[in-house]
Amino acid sequence: AQSVAQPEDQVNVAEGNPLTVKCTYSVSGNPYLFWYVQYPNRGLQFLLKYITGDNLVKGSYGFEAEFNKSQTSFHLKKPSALVSDSALYFCAVRDESSGGYNKLIFGAGTRLAVHP
Amino acid sequence: AAGVIQSPRHLIKEKRETATLKCYPIPRHDTVYWYQQGPGQDPQFLISFYEKMQSDKGSIPDRFSAQQFSDYHSELNMSSLELGDSALYFCASSSRQGENGYTFGSGTRLTVV
Structure with missing residues (x-):
């Protein structure tokens, strides 16, 4: 079965420091991976995706993610965190088992808290 | 650009009331x-439609039903509502089986009292 795991419930980082939000995946075949951010009482906003190509993917708001096939990871990173980055972050993988109409499967989410 | x-x-x-989300x-x-x-949960997949036909089904209760209309809009019908149905309900859309990404709406917050 396809799945993603976010091992950290919460990540705390000081403003200006680099941040990493971890995600590992389990899929059969090549993964399609996504990161979304959710602010309180808001919808899911797309940050970036990996389909194929360069392992380092650049996305919105200065975020990037590194696809690592050997470690089956897709960690989200940002060189310098902002207080406004504080939110809930979801990693997701496209389900390849549903006959071609591929829903997203989400991780449990990681709450990022950036302190001034 | 237009969103969901x-x-x-x-x-x-x-x-025990009925709700319809669009x-x-x-x-x-x-x-x-x-x-x-x-609350405090990750999004759980309920159901999807491709070209107006149901394409996949997840953990959707039998009390819920959904359909996609000729103009591609979709409605989620929820009957005999229970307190546990209180949640944020998201709709997302995609093309080309998600290769171009998935766009989510802002959600409908349903509160059952």
């Missing part, structure tokens, strides 16, 4: 997905 539109934004219903996908997107996100 969901209505209503907020809905309060009493137990979703208008991005133009030319052929697939609609419904998700339920409980």
Whole structure:
């Protein structure tokens, strides 16, 4: 079965420091991976995706993610965190088992808290 | 650019009542997905439609039904509402089986009292 795991419930980082939000995946075949951010009482906003190509993917708001096939990871990173980055972050993988109409499967989410 | 539109934004219903949530996908997107996100939970897949036909089914209760219409908008019908149905309900749309990404609406917050 396809799945993603976010091992950290919460990540705390000081403003200006680099941040990493971890995600590992389990899929059969090549993964399609996504990161979304959710602010309180808001919808899911797309940050970036990996389909194929360069392992380092650049996305919105200065975020990037590194696809690592050997470690089956897709960690989200940002060189310098902002207080406004504080939110809930979801990693997701496209389900390849549903006959071609591929829903997203989400991780449990990681709450990022950036302190001034 | 047009986004996924969901209505209503907020809905309060009493137990055993019925609710209908609507979703208008991005133009030319052929697939609609419904998700339920409980408090402090990750989004759980309910059901999806491709070209107006149900394409996949997740953990959707039998009390819920959904359909996609000729104009590609979708409606999620929820009957005999229970307190546990209180959640944020998201709709997402995609084209080309998600290769171009998935766009989510802002969600409908359903509160059952």
